[in-house]
Amino acid sequence: MNPTVSRCLSLDGAAPKVRAAMLGLIEENLRVLADALALRDWNFVVSPEPCAPQFNAQIEPVFGRKLATLRVRADFLCLTPHQQRHSLTHELLHCHLAPTQAVAREVLPKRALGTFTVNLEYGVDGLADAVAPLLPLP
Numbered sequence: 001m002n003p004t005v006s007r008c009l010s011l012d013g014a015a016p017k018v019r020a021a022m023l024g025l026i027e028e029n030l031r032v033l034a035d036a037l038a039l040r041d042w043n044f045v046v047s048p049e050p051c052a053p054q055f056n057a058q059i060e061p062v063f064g065r066k067l068a069t070l071r072v073r074a075d076f077l078c079l080t081p082h083q084q085r086h087s088l089t090h091e092l093l094h095c096h097l098a099p100t101q102a103v104a105r106e107v108l109p110k111r112a113l114g115t116f117t118v119n120l121e122y123g124v125d126g127l128a129d130a131v132a133p134l135l136p137l138p
């Protein structure tokens, strides 16, 4: 066996039981990280639908509720443990900022909202860079 060949599973094409197990692993890891990030009172659903391919993951908090849906790329489990932890940390940090983002969506003109969103992403990612290394790996 060639040790340089990566052996990981993609959600695409995985048998239903394998796919459910993979999503379960991601959900379990998400829960651990959420608890560590003071999101113990939030509930999360890991969607079987993949996120847009240009992202590792995306989260959609439900307005007014401590509930969010996470989508990951189909080959999320092929990312390194460090990448998985950073991606999930980044998405979870968005939950803390969801109310701020909701207000911005309501009151900012389109162009300002675009700038706000880009700056929010820089901030969230900077926080994830700082915090993720302190959290457990999957």
Ligand SMILES: [Zn+2]
Residues within 6 Å of the ligand: 090, 091, 094, 121, 124
């Ligand atoms: Zn983000």
